[in-house]
Amino acid sequence: MPTTGTTSATERATTTSAGDGDDLRVRYHRVRGFTEDLSEPLSPEDQTVQTMPDVSPTKWHRAHTTWFFETFVLAPYRRGYTEFDPAYAFLFNSYYETVGPRHARPQRGLLSRPGVAEIGQYRGAVDHAMDQLLVAGTDQAARVTGLVELGLHHEQQHQELLLMDIKHVLAVNPLHPAYRPFERPPGIEAGPNGGATWIEHGGGVVSVGHAGDGFCFDNETPRHEVLLSPFAIRSNLVTAGDWLAFITDGGYREPTLWMSDGWAIVQAQEWEAPEYWIRADDGWLIQTLAGPRPIDPDEPACHVSWYEADAFARWAGCRLPAEAEWEVVAVTRGNPPLVAPEAPSATGLDDAGLAGSGLHPAPPAPGDEQWFGAVWQWTSSPYGPYPGFQPEVGAVGEYNGKFMVNQQVLRGGACVTPAGHSRTSYRNFFPPAARWPFCGLRLAVDR
Amino acid sequence: MPTTGTTSATERATTTSAGDGDDLRVRYHRVRGFTEDLSEPLSPEDQTVQTMPDVSPTKWHRAHTTWFFETFVLAPYRRGYTEFDPAYAFLFNSYYETVGPRHARPQRGLLSRPGVAEIGQYRGAVDHAMDQLLVAGTDQAARVTGLVELGLHHEQQHQELLLMDIKHVLAVNPLHPAYRPFERPPGIEAGPNGGATWIEHGGGVVSVGHAGDGFCFDNETPRHEVLLSPFAIRSNLVTAGDWLAFITDGGYREPTLWMSDGWAIVQAQEWEAPEYWIRADDGWLIQTLAGPRPIDPDEPACHVSWYEADAFARWAGCRLPAEAEWEVVAVTRGNPPLVAPEAPSATGLDDAGLAGSGLHPAPPAPGDEQWFGAVWQWTSSPYGPYPGFQPEVGAVGEYNGKFMVNQQVLRGGACVTPAGHSRTSYRNFFPPAARWPFCGLRLAVDR
Amino acid sequence: MPTTGTTSATERATTTSAGDGDDLRVRYHRVRGFTEDLSEPLSPEDQTVQTMPDVSPTKWHRAHTTWFFETFVLAPYRRGYTEFDPAYAFLFNSYYETVGPRHARPQRGLLSRPGVAEIGQYRGAVDHAMDQLLVAGTDQAARVTGLVELGLHHEQQHQELLLMDIKHVLAVNPLHPAYRPFERPPGIEAGPNGGATWIEHGGGVVSVGHAGDGFCFDNETPRHEVLLSPFAIRSNLVTAGDWLAFITDGGYREPTLWMSDGWAIVQAQEWEAPEYWIRADDGWLIQTLAGPRPIDPDEPACHVSWYEADAFARWAGCRLPAEAEWEVVAVTRGNPPLVAPEAPSATGLDDAGLAGSGLHPAPPAPGDEQWFGAVWQWTSSPYGPYPGFQPEVGAVGEYNGKFMVNQQVLRGGACVTPAGHSRTSYRNFFPPAARWPFCGLRLAVDR
Amino acid sequence: MPTTGTTSATERATTTSAGDGDDLRVRYHRVRGFTEDLSEPLSPEDQTVQTMPDVSPTKWHRAHTTWFFETFVLAPYRRGYTEFDPAYAFLFNSYYETVGPRHARPQRGLLSRPGVAEIGQYRGAVDHAMDQLLVAGTDQAARVTGLVELGLHHEQQHQELLLMDIKHVLAVNPLHPAYRPFERPPGIEAGPNGGATWIEHGGGVVSVGHAGDGFCFDNETPRHEVLLSPFAIRSNLVTAGDWLAFITDGGYREPTLWMSDGWAIVQAQEWEAPEYWIRADDGWLIQTLAGPRPIDPDEPACHVSWYEADAFARWAGCRLPAEAEWEVVAVTRGNPPLVAPEAPSATGLDDAGLAGSGLHPAPPAPGDEQWFGAVWQWTSSPYGPYPGFQPEVGAVGEYNGKFMVNQQVLRGGACVTPAGHSRTSYRNFFPPAARWPFCGLRLAVDR
16 A cells, blocks of 8 residues: 555655546556467466466456455446446455455356456446546546555565466476567676675664655555664675585475474475476476476576575575665665656666566576565564554455465565566565575675 | 176177177267267367366366277287377376386376377267278177277276266366256156155075176176175165255264274365365355256255265165175166166166256166166175176276276166266276265175 | 063073072072172272273263163063163263164274262162162062073173273273283193094084073073084194294295185284284283283284184195084084083183182183183184074064174183183174284184 | 583683582582472373373473483483483483484373373482482583583473373363362462552663573574663463453454464364363363362463464453563663572472462462562563574583574563572473473563
8 A cells, every 4th residue: 555654655656646537547457468468379278277376367356356446446436337247256356355255266266257357347447437537637536546566565575476376387288388488688688796795884874765756555654764783794695506405415304494383394395406496317497487498507596495495594594685685775775765666677677678678587687686676585574564664454454464474574585476566675575495486585694 | 997707808708799790880989979968068278277187177078988999909909000199009008017008197297298189080980990890790890899898988988087087177166167058858857855755675595796798898798696684675776855954963073873994084184065165154155067057956966985984884874785685686776787878868868868857866766776877876886796707808907907906896877977878787996085076875784 | 682482581580590580689689789899909990981982981880881771671570660861861871773763983082971979879879779679579670581581691791891801991001001910820731732633523414593481682692503614623722833933934924825705904003913902022911900020822812803813724735614513513522502600710710810810810720621611713614693593583683683884793701701701602793904802713624 | 401601511610600519419409309399299200191282291391301411411421421311312302403413292191101190219329320420529420510400490491391281181081089178378368459560661771681691592692782662561361351351352252463373273173262261151271280270350360372362352452571670670670680499489390389379370369460470471472592592512501402493582570480490581482382381471562
């Protein structure tokens, strides 16, 4: 939810976006269209399957993001709007208790209807109504700006989820099909990693959390002070080559490196490498969205759980950074608080990324410290409310706050995070056993 | 597997089918085409979903039946045949240990690829190769006749499974979609049930099991003698109206009517009516392949487990018939040992049934005792080998024998059983808790 | 339940046991005392533990058998009887739905109270009241004879269960403690097995089921005719040495030997030998009630499931006998319909057996075909009602009938079956995966 | 593990405890004896049962604490010591991977042997050897002081666990037996709660963590600075009466009050009140260690999970305190950093508490703010390492560090926490769904 301090989403939207009606309409169609671009290589069968409870079918993502606009924008603000299908509220509500009952999450893959074609019609109908609502300069457009902004960021989150999920769907298939072939983009090449260093920070009282007028989710607020001890953080990500050394050294067989809960999972699920690594006769392959290929030791380690990241850091004689440590250093390294959509494709996925190799974390280009655009980075911080945190009033208040236990914070952004959806204050979060996000790590130490 | 006594399938086929090459080729295409007719109303999404471990996706049925011909006929007997895709042996083997490892059954719904289009191509390629193999009068055609015969009956079994399975897929969907609308066929109307009677049998030594030259599965042999006590069996099926009386009388709440295992399931799964009955404000609806509609008290009770059938019989002061009792009476009631494809549509599903209301068990026409063509009928007999039973040698020997424990025999045939696939000696079997087959019952008593 | 044909338990008891009051009183105390003898080596801790849902704690067995007399004899027939503790009806009812709700079976091991001492008092109080009721020649004694008879056979069944269960409790303990040390009884030695033969039977119509006036359970009735084909059955049991050959030949790794359900369990539970066999560096040990010791190749194979027995028979080119085949041959081999308590200890457990090695199946003495007294013998017969079977009216009618599905029949009796509790018509039954009973097999073939 | 900064446990022990040999020997016997006092009312059966995976049998607690001294003190430091039974290392190791494999936790209740008597002998033998080791003024006594100190605090933790666990064992028994009757201690009476207030704190940089020379666990170090915002915290605990208001207002039915994970458990486990509350016809009973009795609205709410505590705080318009907030205020309210054993019984369990009503949290005496001695108090803080935290080297380093994820911190101490085992810096921790500890809460708000 967009909020800064005590200003509500609606108020802020009115203030900050006045006159932006047309821009918003353009952005609405651009973001919505990008979801369709992502779905385009997928057959109706691909879009239907759910391979584990965490995964949702592609067609569900496409419908759920549409339901979000229908429910929170069109239904309350568009006079005379009639819902596309009354049954959809039950089928496509994800977790909003306030809005009503819903279809059980682990059963999303049991539904063949509505099919891909019907969901395409649903998207079209809602986009048409939204287009009429978002006429620049009108009162109604001004009233909904904050909610539309939220809906677009919500849709961008689901664009990344869609890619995470379809990667899992294709990877469990013994045929190992590709989502789309990669082309290496012209003119980008990996730099030597020799320049990686420790970035020192002297500690003290620092400010973290969202600042300024731009959009943010409610969990990034309020901006507040934190007291840090001196520490250092790496200028580079842990690589696949580093991870091979960890495996070779018996990292997955040495219990003293692991949290107790993590060790239990290592044994129960027989983890011996990151998710999507495939042991081959002559080394390791890695399953990408372009199918399996040999591992590049310079690419960032990816698809590791927090348990693995924490064990790796302990093995390396280091630790994970706290989220505040990550944030204050990231700002000093030249990352603007808002990583704008105009930033180069390395900082997020867009059409160029789709055409290039943007669907897999690449080795760093010379000078790129990969704070954004490669992998989400696990921190040592459990996900909780900032001091003074207040969720939004109403159903959208369920967006973030009710997940603030049993999760760990990740910072940065991944190659599959849509361009324009990253911020230094952004707080992503997953349970410590999750491996299917594009998650890796960078190391820190006490000083 | 076709076998009588010690004659093997291949030998028998050579004997009984010589010169039938062309007929077989015609029948091959008719049966294979009917599978496609059944799949035609289903979208790619419909064909992909698996809603419980017992259910297989439609596209899996279409591929598996094709794999059967490819593996057991084309690979060994068609010179120079190259398999369509080497990965398919792993994906589409159902349970043949002898043939090799296979994809886990409960995970069939996790596979989006190969998709419906590719499976269509697979069917086409195999049908083309089979067509070339089955040239009348050739040696090779004669050699494979028995196996093709088996493959066609196998495919007919899967036609029924396909309908059972898609019924479940559509029924768990909160939208309750229809597979296809029913039209009542002209000229058929339900007869008064007043003429139903007890058919008496004096007991004694009787012969059961397959007789004659036609095709049968190995589990119907050898024909052998059984000693029966005097008994009587009903000339009609238990109806939905009868079942309503059982419900109203508290049948689902009275433990003494139930086997101990059955009562445990009644409580754990909160059974209170047959599968696909839906409690509505003003009575019961029933989910059909044409969607939900009110129950007709004259239609046969259907989708009841053996536990329910057994409890109902006890409540009624009767019992289920033994399979030998069912068979000897069925023969005396004018049912030929082989219910030929030319029999009226009431005895099995064909194109006419699809066009009419053949996808749901109808109230009986005047004089129809419904031994075939309405519902499978549970018997009191556990499924086991006949005295002297020998399974076929080789992989096809796994067809029936290895399931001969923990199952109960059903006799007759259902509205969704393909025409020409029924016999008085036919032994169907399911675990006692299964409800998704089209299964009902007729009553018996001791005399 | 005692019954022959249409004569009820109460009627028969009146007829057959008149004047036996004192004998019954003596037998009551002897049977009840033997339960206490069996419990004597067990500490309160031993008597409390439940190691799997099938196992009940010793103190539960002691209380449940007492509750049986209290509920079915004292409460209805002993004027002015007050139950020992009203809560016990809930705690110690096993499965009698008619009598009321009860504590869940898998949770019996969660109850520390009532303790062993209190259950001793409970047994004493009920025994005292029963002693007063069973005064010879009184009307009340005559009225309850049939039920007391049933209660004593019920208690004998639980004596065997108690031993089966405590064997499991001690065996899962890494310390492998002994229940009691064995002493080999003087004068018994194993005979050479060379004399084992096929016993031929020409088939035809035979009579099976309980005959005569003595006690039997309802499931042994009515006596009826069965038509058999010619067959032969072995004069000896399958031995541990035979089983070693099966293991060595890969019996546990060859799927075609197994029923499909059995093969799934072999893989899921990683079966590679009978229950209680322990792989040691230099061969196999076997866990007995006297602790682990090396296997004797001449001892009967024991603690094999029906799945294993069936697979073994297939491997040996034979089959399991049907229960009727077993019964008719057993009678011809000199086993009386009732194996009386006065028979030698080889046919059942008594004080002599406890003092000797009666707690483990021994190699056969010369000339002993081991129909009784060694191991229960799996048959090919699913457990079902005999033609014309009628369970008793009332709660005791739940004794046998409601288990007549999903189980296989065993015949004979084991070393831990109490003396006087065996009959040629006795039908024991367990699910096909059960291994903790003392169960083995003898082979049969078609002729 | 005892540690301050970089001083190791052994070093510190040498420094701080020189010449305390005899005192330590006295304390050793006092603590060890108190465990036996706690076990005294329990039968062998009571001491054997395990009612859920979190619960351990009493006899296991008694053996495991003994194994701790044997493994970490006697084996390495007592010349010529021979272990009591080599099998015990496997049976009574709780979770020390470094020490070797161990019996699975959820199966502790499957072990009847060793029995209570044998474990008593084990305790005696180890106590005898420890007594000889701990001769005042000897080198060997000095060397082990730190480890013995750790072992005694470890045993005190298990004293509390023993009571938590046996409470669960007795409570699931339908007979609802009492552990021991309570007597109200003379001269203590509940004070009016009217004086409860908000204790204000202005925030700023504060120091938290263990200070000084006394014993602490490694997770309380290093002492470090934290920046707090202004806040207020209640001077009293939430009471059972407060909780009744929450229930009555529908607190267990309103999803917006709950974390998403918590709401899932509320529904799955049908929570409607704290653990051990029993709905009676005329209100609520509460299961205590003296059996069930009506709720006293003035007693502290107890046996609530973190999910419930968090939901209650939200309902009340407040929040839970952070652990640093709790600690700094607790110190200012007159609680010494170490709550010494000489403190009044209200701050911990000892013989007086056993004789009185010390086994259940009492309403506060006048002026008692109940920071200690009533219930553990949930905080908003996830359990993690303090900045600069280093676990001890070796097996005892597994004591705390490997549990630092998926848990929430509790502060204070409960009525069942042994006297002398509480500190303002003490960090207890449990998963957010745990209810069987004696856990309650006090409220906080932002200022």
